[in-house]
Amino acid sequence: MRIGAIEAGGTKFICGIGNDKGEILDRISFPTEAPEQTLEQAVAFFGDKGVEAIGIGSFGPINLDRSNPAYGRVTTTPKPGWAGFDFVGYMKRFFPVPVGFDTDVNAAVFGEAKWGAAKGLDSCVYYTIGTGVGVGVYAEGKLVHGLVHPEGGHILTRRHPEDNFIGACPFHGDCLEGMASGPAIEKRWGVKGSELPGDHKAWEMEAYYLAQALSGVILLLSPKKVILGGGVMHQKQLFPFVRKEVARNLNGYVASPAILDDMDNYIVPPGLGDNAGLCGALALGIEASSASA
Amino acid sequence: MRIGAIEAGGTKFICGIGNDKGEILDRISFPTEAPEQTLEQAVAFFGDKGVEAIGIGSFGPINLDRSNPAYGRVTTTPKPGWAGFDFVGYMKRFFPVPVGFDTDVNAAVFGEAKWGAAKGLDSCVYYTIGTGVGVGVYAEGKLVHGLVHPEGGHILTRRHPEDNFIGACPFHGDCLEGMASGPAIEKRWGVKGSELPGDHKAWEMEAYYLAQALSGVILLLSPKKVILGGGVMHQKQLFPFVRKEVARNLNGYVASPAILDDMDNYIVPPGLGDNAGLCGALALGIEASSASA
Ligand SMILES: Nc1ncnc2c1ncn2[C@@H]1O[C@H](COP(=O)(O)OP(=O)(O)O)[C@@H](O)[C@H]1O
Ligand SMILES: Nc1ncnc2c1ncn2[C@@H]1O[C@H](COP(=O)(O)OP(=O)(O)O)[C@@H](O)[C@H]1O
Ligand SMILES: [Zn+2]
Ligand SMILES: [Zn+2]
Numbered sequence: 297m298r299i300g301a302i303e304a305g306g307t308k309f310i311c312g313i314g315n316d317k318g319e320i321l322d323r324i325s326f327p328t329e330a331p332e333q334t335l336e337q338a339v340a341f342f343g344d345k346g347v348e349a350i351g352i353g354s355f356g357p358i359n360l361d362r363s364n365p366a367y368g369r370v371t372t373t374p375k376p377g378w379a380g381f382d383f384v385g386y387m388k389r390f391f392p393v394p395v396g397f398d399t400d401v402n403a404a405v406f407g408e409a410k411w412g413a414a415k416g417l418d419s420c421v422y423y424t425i426g427t428g429v430g431v432g433v434y435a436e437g438k439l440v441h442g443l444v445h446p447e448g449g450h451i452l453t454r455r456h457p458e459d460n461f462i463g464a465c466p467f468h469g470d471c472l473e474g475m476a477s478g479p480a481i482e483k484r485w486g487v488k489g490s491e492l493p494g495d496h497k498a499w500e501m502e503a504y505y506l507a508q509a510l511s512g513v514i515l516l517l518s519p520k521k522v523i524l525g526g527g528v529m530h531q532k533q534l535f536p537f538v539r540k541e542v543a544r545n546l547n548g549y550v551a552s553p554a555i556l557d558d559m560d561n562y563i564v565p566p567g568l569g570d571n572a573g574l575c576g577a578l579a580l581g582i583e584a585s586s587a588s589a
Numbered sequence: 590m591r592i593g594a595i596e597a598g599g600t601k602f603i604c605g606i607g608n609d610k611g612e613i614l615d616r617i618s619f620p621t622e623a624p625e626q627t628l629e630q631a632v633a634f635f636g637d638k639g640v641e642a643i644g645i646g647s648f649g650p651i652n653l654d655r656s657n658p659a660y661g662r663v664t665t666t667p668k669p670g671w672a673g674f675d676f677v678g679y680m681k682r683f684f685p686v687p688v689g690f691d692t693d694v695n696a697a698v699f700g701e702a703k704w705g706a707a708k709g710l711d712s713c714v715y716y717t718i719g720t721g722v723g724v725g726v727y728a729e730g731k732l733v734h735g736l737v738h739p740e741g742g743h744i745l746t747r748r749h750p751e752d753n754f755i756g757a758c759p760f761h762g763d764c765l766e767g768m769a770s771g772p773a774i775e776k777r778w779g780v781k782g783s784e785l786p787g788d789h790k791a792w793e794m795e796a797y798y799l800a801q802a803l804s805g806v807i808l809l810l811s812p813k814k815v816i817l818g819g820g821v822m823h824q825k826q827l828f829p830f831v832r833k834e835v836a837r838n839l840n841g842y843v844a845s846p847a848i849l850d851d852m853d854n855y856i857v858p859p860g861l862g863d864n865a866g867l868c869g870a871l872a873l874g875i876e877a878s879s880a881s882a
Binding site: 357363372431435437440441442445447448451452468515516517520555 | 731736745810848
C-alpha cells in the first residue's frame with residue numbers, strides 16, 4: 297500500500313509517500329507559494345509513484361463539511377491565492393483516488409493516536425505552539441469537527457499578573473495565540489524565543505498561558521493524553537512548568553490517576569516528533585482509502 | 590417499549606416511565622437522601638411496570654469507565670452515603686435489564702440531540718447553570734467521556750472588571766461555577782437570583798462569565814448547538830446578553846453562518862424545557878437497550 301501524504305503548512309509544504317505501518321518511505325519539502333505553484337510540486341513528486349490514496353493535513357481555516365459544495369477548500373486565509381482554493385478538487389484532478397482532508401492539527405492528533413504518544417487511546421488533544429497556536433481534538437475515537445473545526449488557539453486568557461504585553465492576535469489581542477505563539481514571545485521580549493535563555497522569565501509566563509488552555513480542555517473533555525508540539529515546545533523546560541501549573545489550576549478536580557499521579561506521562565511531546573504532521577496526513581490517507589473500500 | 594428513566598439530582602430524584610418516542614407516560618419525584626432510602630422509592634415506582642431497560646443521568650462525579658471494576662459507581666461526593674455507592678449494581682439487582690448510565694448533563698445533552706433543541710444534529714453542548722455549573726458534550730454523534738467526564742463548570746475565568754466577589758467554589762474560588770452558579774449569585778448580591786430584578790447589573794455580569802465558557806467551547810469544538818438550562822437560566826434576559834458577549838469574544842473568528850448570522854438559534858434554552866434531564870435518562874435507557882440487543 298502506497299499512500300501520499302501532504303503536510304500543508306502556512307510557510308512550508310512537506311510531501312511524503314508512506315505505508316500503512318506509518319512508515320515514511322520518501323519525502324520532499326518546499327516553501328508555500330501560490331496554490332498552483334505549490335501544488336504542482338506535490339503533483340510532480342507523487343507523479344507515477346502509484347499512490348492509492350492521499351491524505352492532506354492543511355493550514356486553515358478549511359471547509360470540512362461534506363454536505364457543503366465548498367468542502368475541501370481553504371476558506372478565509374490572507375495567504376495570496378489560497379482563499380477559496382479547492383485543495384481537494386485540485387489533487388483529485390491529477391490523482392483520481394480517495395483523498396482524506398483535515399486540519400494540520402487534526403492530522404497530527406490522528407497520527408499520534410495511531411502511532412505516537414496516544415497510540416491505542418480513543419481520545420487525545422494536540423496543541424501546536426508555533427507561528428500560531430492550533431488544536432486538534434480526537435474524542436471517542438473520532439476527529440472532532442462540529443460546525444467548522446477546532447480553533448482553540450484563540451480562547452480568552454487570564455492575564456499573568458506581571459505581563460503588560462498587549463497581545464499579538466489581530467482578532468483578539470490577548471487571546472492564547474496572542475500571548476503564547478512564537479511571534480508573541482518575540483514581540484513581548486524583543487528577541488526570538490530560540491534566543492532566550494532556558495531560565496528566562498519568559499518560559500514561566502509561557503507555561504502560565506499554555507496551562508490555562510490545557511486546564512480548560514482537561515476539564516471539558518478529560519482527554520487521555522495531551523500532546524504539545526510546534527517550534528516553541530522545543531524549549532523542553534516548558535513541560536515541567538506547564539504540568540505544575542495545570543495541577544495548580546485543577547487543584548485535584550479531575551480525579552483520574554493519569555492526571556493526579558502521572559502527569560509526566562500525561563502532558564507530553566509528540567511521540568512522532570516533528571513527523572507528527574506528515575504521519576497524520578498519512579493516517580488521513582489510509583482512512584480515506586478504507587472508507588472508500 | 591417501556592423504559593425506566595432516573596434523573597438523579599443532588600437534591601431531588603425524578604423517575605419516569607417512557608417510550609421510544611421520548612414520551613414520559615408516568616413520573617414521580619422525591620428528595621435525594623441516603624442511597625438505599627432514595628433508591629428503594631425508585632425501585633417501588635418501577636415495580637412491576639415491566640421496564641425493558643433503565644437509563645440513569647446522575648449527579649457526579651461518577652465512574653463511567655467500563656474497563657474499571659468501579660464502573661457504575663458514584664465516586665467522591667460529600668453527599669452522605671453516596672461516595673463509592675454502586676448505583677448501577679443496585680438497580681441491576683432489582684431489574685436484570687440493560688442499564689444506561691451517564692452524568693445528568695450528558696443525559697440532558699443526549700436527550701436534546703434526540704428530541705430537543707439539537708434534534709438531528711451530531712454535536713451539541715448542554716450547560717446547566719444551577720446549584721452547580723455542569724456541562725454535557727456530544728460530538729460527532731457520541732457522548733464524550735475521556736478519562737472521566739466533562740467537568741467544564743470549573744474552568745478559569747477572566748474576572749469582570751467591576752466584580753470583587755471572591756468566588757464560591759471550594760476547589761478554585763473564582764472558577765466559572767464559583768462566579769456564576771446560583772449560590773455564587775446569592776453570595777455576591779446577598780439575595781437569591783430569583784429575587785433580583787431583571788434589569789439588575791447581576792445579569793450582565795452573569796452573562797459575562799457564561800460567555801467565556803461558551804466562547805471557549807465554541808472555539809474548541811464548534812458544536813452545532815449550545816444549550817443553556819438550569820434554574821439560573823429561567824432569567825430569560827440572560828440569553829441576549831450571553832449571545833452578544835459571545836459574539837464580542839469571538840470577533841468573527843469561527844466563520845460559520847450559524848454563529849455569525851443566526852446566534853438567536855444557536856445559543857438556546859433546552860427544547861425539552863425542564864424535561865431535558867428525564868428525557869435524556871430515557872434516551873440513555875433506549876441506547877442501553879439497543880446496545881444489548
Ligand atoms: N527552539 C525554539 N525556541 C523557541 N521558539 C522557537 C524555537 N524554534 C522555533 N520557535 C518559534 O516557533 C515558531 C515557528 O513554529 P513552527 O512550529 O516551527 O512552525 P509553524 O507554526 O510556522 O508551522 C516561530 O515563531 C519560532 O520563533
Ligand atoms: N428564576 C430564577 N432566577 C435565578 N436563579 C434561580 C431561579 N430559579 C432557580 N434559581 C437558582 O438556581 C439554583 C438551582 O438550580 P436548579 O437547576 O433548579 O437545581 P439543581 O442545580 O440543584 O439541580 C439555585 O441556586 C437557585 O437560586
Ligand atoms: Zn486570537
Ligand atoms: Zn471550581
